[in-house]
Amino acid sequence: MTMVFRRLASVDAFRAITMLLMVFVNDLVSVQGVPAWLEHAGEMEDRMGLADVVFPAFLFIVGLSIPFAIANRTAKGYSPKSTLIHVLYRSLALLVMGIYNVNYENFVREGAIIPKYWWLLLATIAFFLVWLDYPREMSVTRKRSLQGTGILLLVVLALAYKGEDNGHTIWLRTHWYGILGLIGWCYLICACLCLWTRGRQPVLWISFFFFIGLCIADKAGLLLVLKPMRNFFWIVGSGSLPALTMGGVLAAIIYRKGVDRGKPVPSLLILLLFAVLTAAAGFALRPFWGISKIRSTPSWILLSMGISLATFAFMAYVMDLKGLRNWYKVIRPAGTSTLTCYLLPNIHFAVYHLIGEKWRLPANLRTDGMGIVKCMLYAFFIVLLTGVLERKRFRLSI
Numbered sequence: 001m002t003m004v005f006r007r008l009a010s011v012d013a014f015r016a017i018t019m020l021l022m023v024f025v026n027d028l029v030s031v032q033g034v035p036a037w038l039e040h041a042g043e044m045e046d047r048m049g050l051a052d053v054v055f056p057a058f059l060f061i062v063g064l065s066i067p068f069a070i071a072n073r074t075a076k077g078y079s080p081k082s083t084l085i086h087v088l089y090r091s092l093a094l095l096v097m098g099i100y101n102v103n104y105e106n107f108v109r110e111g112a113i114i115p116k117y118w119w120l121l122l123a124t125i126a127f128f129l130v131w132l133d134y135p136r137e138m139s140v141t142r143k144r145s146l147q148g149t150g151i152l153l154l155v156v157l158a159l160a161y162k163g164e165d166n167g168h169t170i171w172l173r174t175h176w177y178g179i180l181g182l183i184g185w186c187y188l189i190c191a192c193l194c195l196w197t198r199g200r201q202p203v204l205w206i207s208f209f210f211f212i213g214l215c216i217a218d219k220a221g222l223l224l225v226l227k228p229m230r231n232f233f234w235i236v237g238s239g240s241l242p243a244l245t246m247g248g249v250l251a252a253i254i255y256r257k258g259v260d261r262g263k264p265v266p267s268l269l270i271l272l273l274f275a276v277l278t279a280a281a282g283f284a285l286r287p288f289w290g291i292s293k294i295r296s297t298p299s300w301i302l303l304s305m306g307i308s309l310a311t312f313a314f315m316a317y318v319m320d321l322k323g324l325r326n327w328y329k330v331i332r333p334a335g336t337s338t339l340t341c342y343l344l345p346n347i348h349f350a351v352y353h354l355i356g357e358k359w360r361l362p363a364n365l366r367t368d369g370m371g372i373v374k375c376m377l378y379a380f381f382i383v384l385l386t387g388v389l390e391r392k393r394f395r396l397s398i
Contacts, residue, residue: 008068008316009319009320009328010312010315010320011064011065011312012332013315013325014057014061014064015065015335015338016328016335016338018057019334019341020380020383021050021054021379022055022342023341023378024375024378025038025039026345027345027378028375031366031368031372032368033367037049037050038372039051041294045290045292046290046291047291048291048304052304053307055293056244056293056308057308059186060247060248060251060308061248062186062187062248063245063248063250064248064252064312066248067252067256070083070191070194070199080195084192084195087187088188090187091188093131094180094183094184095180095181095185096154099172099174099175099177100123100127100154100172101179101180101181101346102176102177102181103163103172103173103175104119104123105175106163107161107162108162112162113160114157118350118354120349121351123157124346124350127150129146129149129150130147130151131150131396131398132395132397133393133395134146135393158171180342190242190249193207201250208246210239211235212298215238215243216298218239237296238296240296240300240301243301244301244304244305244308247305247308247309248312250274251309254271255267255271255312255316259320264320265317265321268317271312272310274309275305275306275309276306279302279303281302282299282305283303285297285298286299330380330383332387333384333386334386337387337395337396339396339397340389340390341382341383343396344385344386
């Protein structure tokens with residue numbers, strides 16, 4: 001029994017659930033009266049809400065996918081150099097999309113050449129033009145023309161951009177890179193480490209503990225001497241975010257080796273032990289800096305990792321070992337066309353504001369329990385729409 005070179009249903013399902021929840025919690029900002037346990041915790045609060053668990057789970061899943069993706073490319077005959085170029089290309093794509101998205105958040109309407117919501121809509125359309133999974137039968141000339149149009153559009157939008165930072169007018173800049181940009185950095189760091197080490201666990205474990213240690217040292221104020229270099233070179237999140245992705249990498253390697261040896265259950269038990277230890281470490285460090293996503297505290301990282309490890313172990317047992325997969329068919333597109341699913345709300349949001357909010361829902365559907373139900377239905381709608389587009393071969397691929 002081997003799962004090394006085939007797509008794992010457990011990873012797709014975990015990714016699909018996480019993407020569904022990401023759309024759901026992002027839409028909660030449109031609702032009043034949302035329970036605190038569903039929302040992001042405040043900067044100085046010592047707790048986690050559901051929204052604080054979704055992003056780290058996605059970073060963990062990025063790590064889960066890396067060893068399988070590299071193994072697949074190796075099995076297909078791709079050289080390490082070719083895989084490295086592929087990693088660099090995917091990272092660049094995520095960074096570009098993340099930077100445009102985060103600059104939209106800092107957009108200034110007054111005096112802008114292109115109105116704010118037109119800018120967001122055109123940027124999202126450009127993403128699809130550049131990174132659409134074009135049919136193989138399409139001529140190279142037509143494909144290159146469409147991609148060139150997308151690139152040109154991104155250049156025009158960059159030149160026409162007007163933003164604001166602390167009261168000062170600014171042009172397009174990186175800021176904090178946005179969600180997609182942070183994913184891109186973590187993917188780049190961990191995928192390159194996997195390629196360099198060829199998946200050797202000792203070095204990857206050292207990397208994992210280095211990222212955790214860097215995060216702890218940063219919160220303890222031990223890295224202030226390095227502050228001048230942060231504007232030029234630094235690891236995103238002071239190591240906290242790559243730690244989540246590297247945790248996923250290690251989980252995938254442990255699980256894969258267990259399956260290859262015909263002992264998948266013991267490997268899942270190891271993952272559960274890993275989950276318990278990380279969660280225990282998170283609680284142990286809580287008295288020092290608390291649990292906070294906004295401040296990227298070590299406790300938030302370790303507790304989130306424990307949750308992700310336990311979830312993956314459960315999903316792997318139910319789906320890969322027991323074969324119970326039919327239940328997630330309805331949300332499967334969120335796990336296979338994830339980037340498309342993530343960007344579709346941008347289009348809806350832009351169009352919604354461009355038509356003047358004429359279709360605004362009644363207040364009772366934007367408040368309390370009914371509002372939460374509305375957000376969940378909206379998340380399912382986005383996933384179902386992603387599935388329709390996927391069947392029509394309309395999906396982003398990087």
